[in-house]
Amino acid sequence: MTAPRATERAEAERLFTAFLDAGAEPVETDILQPADILLDLYGEDIRARAYVTQDPLRGEMMLRPDFTVPVVQMHMAQNREPARYAYRGEVFRKQDTPTEARASEYLQVGFELFARQNPVEADAEVFALFARLLAPLDLRPVTGDLGIILAAIRGLKTSDRRKAALTRHVWRPRRFRALLDRFSGRTPLPEARARLLDRLASDSPEALIDAAGPFVGLRAPEEVAARARALIEDADTPPISATEAGILDDLLSLEGSAPVALSHLRDITVDLPAIGPAVDRFADRLVALERQGVATGSLPFEASHGRTTLEYYDGFVFSFLADLPGWPPVASGGRYDALTSVLGQGREIPAVGGVIRPALVAALKGGKP
Amino acid sequence: MTLKIGVPSKGRLMDKTFDWFGTRGLIMRRAGTEREYSGAVDGIEGVDLVLLSAGEIPRELAAGRIHLGVTGSDLIRDKLADWPSQVAELARLGFGHADLIIAVPMAWIDVDTLDDLDAAAAAFRATHGHRLRIATKYHRLVRDFLTEQGIADYQLVDSQGATEGTVKNLTAEAIADITSTGETLRANHLKILSDGLVHSSEATLYAARHAEWLVAERQALERIASCLGLEVPVGL
Numbered sequence: 001m002t003a004p005r006a007t008e009r010a011e012a013e014r015l016f017t018a019f020l021d022a023g024a025e026p027v028e029t030d031i032l033q034p035a036d037i038l039l040d041l042y043g044e045d046i047r048a049r050a051y052v053t054q055d056p057l058r059g060e061m062m063l064r065p066d067f068t069v070p071v072v073q074m075h076m077a078q079n080r081e082p083a084r085y086a087y088r089g090e091v092f093r094k095q096d097t098p099t100e101a102r103a104s105e106y107l108q109v110g111f112e113l114f115a116r117q118n119p120v121e122a123d124a125e126v127f128a129l130f131a132r133l134l135a136p137l138d139l140r141p142v143t144g145d146l147g148i149i150l151a152a153i154r155g156l157k158t159s160d161r162r163k164a165a166l167t168r169h170v171w172r173p174r175r176f177r178a179l180l181d182r183f184s185g186r187t188p189l190p191e192a193r194a195r196l197l198d199r200l201a202s203d204s205p206e207a208l209i210d211a212a213g214p215f216v217g218l219r220a221p222e223e224v225a226a227r228a229r230a231l232i233e234d235a236d237t238p239p240i241s242a243t244e245a246g247i248l249d250d251l252l253s254l255e256g257s258a259p260v261a262l263s264h265l266r267d268i269t270v271d272l273p274a275i276g277p278a279v280d281r282f283a284d285r286l287v288a289l290e291r292q293g294v295a296t297g298s299l300p301f302e303a304s305h306g307r308t309t310l311e312y313y314d315g316f317v318f319s320f321l322a323d324l325p326g327w328p329p330v331a332s333g334g335r336y337d338a339l340t341s342v343l344g345q346g347r348e349i350p351a352v353g354g355v356i357r358p359a360l361v362a363a364l365k366g367g368k369p
Numbered sequence: 370m371t372l373k374i375g376v377p378s379k380g381r382l383m384d385k386t387f388d389w390f391g392t393r394g395l396i397m398r399r400a401g402t403e404r405e406y407s408g409a410v411d412g413i414e415g416v417d418l419v420l421l422s423a424g425e426i427p428r429e430l431a432a433g434r435i436h437l438g439v440t441g442s443d444l445i446r447d448k449l450a451d452w453p454s455q456v457a458e459l460a461r462l463g464f465g466h467a468d469l470i471i472a473v474p475m476a477w478i479d480v481d482t483l484d485d486l487d488a489a490a491a492a493f494r495a496t497h498g499h500r501l502r503i504a505t506k507y508h509r510l511v512r513d514f515l516t517e518q519g520i521a522d523y524q525l526v527d528s529q530g531a532t533e534g535t536v537k538n539l540t541a542e543a544i545a546d547i548t549s550t551g552e553t554l555r556a557n558h559l560k561i562l563s564d565g566l567v568h569s570s571e572a573t574l575y576a577a578r579h580a581e582w583l584v585a586e587r588q589a590l591e592r593i594a595s596c597l598g599l600e601v602p603v604g605l
Contacts, residue, residue: 043500044512044525096450168491168521175519178484192481192563205478213475216558217536219493219501227479227492 007366008107011358012088015109015133019086022129024111027085029070035060038069041312041342049093063092067110068312068336069343072351075114076344082115082122088358102328103359110333112353114340119350120285123316123335126352128292130320130331133356137364139320139330143258144305145285146170147315147335148265148278152251155274156244158183159237161230173307180248185239197235200228247272254303258286261301285316312339316352322364330364331356370581371417372589374410375435378420382572385464386439393597413596415589424448431455433580436590443469443547443570447510456575457602459594465572467547469507471565474536474543475558482564483518486543490522493542504528504541507567511545514567533557576605 020026032055038046039060050065064070067087075083088109095104111129115122131141153166162183169176181187189197199208205228209221247268254264265279286296306317315335322330333354341348376397377383387397396411397418408418419435426440427448439462449455473480480489490501501523505511508525515523528535528544533553535541545567548554554561576590582605594601 039524040500043521044523045516047525048509048512048516097454165488165491169519172519172521174517175484175487175521178519182484190482190484190563193485196478196481208478209476212478214558215474215476217474217542218497218539219474219477219489219542221476223489223492223496224477224479227489231479 007362008359011362011365012107012109015356015358015361016086016088018133019109019111019129022084022086022111024084024086027071027074027087028089029064029067029074029087031064031090032061033064033070034058035062037343038062038065041069041339048096051092051094064090065093066091067108067355068112068339068353071110071112071353072340072343075112075349075351076340076347081349082113082117084114085112086110102326107358108355109358110353110355112351114349114351116350119315119335119352120281120288122350122352123285124288124292124294126333126354127289127316127318128294130318130333130354130356131294134320134331134361137320137322137330137361140300140323142300142302142305142319142321144302144317145278145282145315146306146313146317148275148282148303149251149307150314151275151278152248152272155272156240156248158240159234161234162237162240171307171309173304180240180245183240184242184245186245189235193231196228197232200232205229243271251275252304254301256301258296258299258301261303262286306334312336314338318354322360327360328357330360370583370585371415372437372586372593373417373419373435374593375419375421375426375429375438375440376408377423377426377439382423382439382465383420386462386572389462389464390597395593395596413589413592415585416593427456430575430577431579433577436577436580436582436586437593438575438577439572440575441465441467441570442573443467443507443510443568445573445575446568447507450509455578457578457605459574459576459599459602460597462572462574465570467549467570469510469545469547469567469570470561471503471511471543471545471567472533472548472554472559472561475560477560480562482562483515483520486562486565487520487522490520494522500524501543502526502541503543503545504532504535505545506530506532507545507547510567533559576602578605 035052046065051063053061055061071085071087088107090105091108092105095102113122113126149170150167153163156163165179166176169179205225209224215221251268254261262283269276269279289296306313313334313336315337317334319329320331331354335352337348337350340351376386390397394412398409400407400409408420410416410418421429423440424444426438427445429435430438431449445452445456480486493501503523504526506529511525526541532544532546534557535544590601
């Protein structure tokens, strides 16, 4: 169920024009992107999904898997704020299982807003713009806020090392679960870890490393010893309390309409005050959304929404779904402040944006392909 | 038309394959000289034997150029995207066992599990400014396994041979490779992660879903299946 190319392109132009009308300046990016920066950001996940090719002079290149990275780089280079950009063009994603809606080459139309002031206003502006453009299609919106989960982790009464480990795996729910279970004592220490800690009680890490065999590889003995010491420290760290672990479980599984979610989050804040500012921001965002004409009374909120996408969203996230079998979201987006600081090498600029897939819009409009 | 069955063209894998079919009444043999890569199947009509490199059999099955093929289950899973949609597993042959595992230096006393590897990778990346490199030739299998396990901050680097040496040569920090006894690993000062078994491979007989299955090929398949005591898979 995909639209013919010409219909897809016409739909892309229509959406692109609507973004320009909303105050965006048009930008173009190369289809061939240097692979190293994307690989460093996304790791093997992107290698599995992107088409990698070889350029005789520039080395490994990728057929543009998305626009966000080149648009952020472009913005960082020109340094004007606030800025709104619109773009449209092909993106390429390898598909391992062939379904019609998951094309490997399709158009994306996107809108990105870079602004230092009033992040919730910016979130609301982007969401409202997408909601307005997609309104005739009767899609199901879903929103989330990774900022609340990240604040909850920061607020746990445990070591910084454990918080860092949990934060790093927010986007990998399975490993996150395994870590939380271990840090909270719900699963026992692995046997080999217990044995190692036993031996570290009587010998130094250096002595054990020497005894283990000849050292090979780039990871130096000091790095091994440092982690061994971190393991000793971790073993002495009391478990995350059952109450706190329970709160986190409760938070991660929270789903409901925005007002219901907000009142639930207010309750959670009593036990985990650290999420207070993030919950306030969520409340402010709802007000801002209402001002932008979005009815938030029935707006669906899922706390874990955005946890399984490529790891760059770290605040407000949203999708618009057609709920047809095998279909990806028709549109999706969110806030990605941390990505700009990685790409800006220290400089960062709060940013929020999203993309629409015109082929899916056209297919829905046409009713049938 | 005839049914084409592809089997490994040399070595123990070929000998064991011939034995396996032979004890079940399907006599396979090389035609002509030791060096000629063609063969024949006696005792059954309408079947052609094609001798191929084990590594090419997955591709030939996927393209439907052979109807049946014997190769390692690791090669099928690594070389074919969504392999169950391309081939049907007919029988595991009980030989050619080898485990695809993840191994790290023995001197990494702090690393025994994938959980440890993941934590070490995070610290390694922070220290060295690049991801922890895992050398392998089984990219799809290893990547899918590590993604499913939620491991981050690693990258795969390609190694088509002598993979155990890459750590000492500083081109990788860890490896993912096939091992049967573990001797080569020990000789290169590497140890297997306790939960680092990616796949237990075994020589397996597959049928190509996209090959041409007309009446003649189907009848040949039924003769083979009854000879081997196998069910003909649905949807072929």
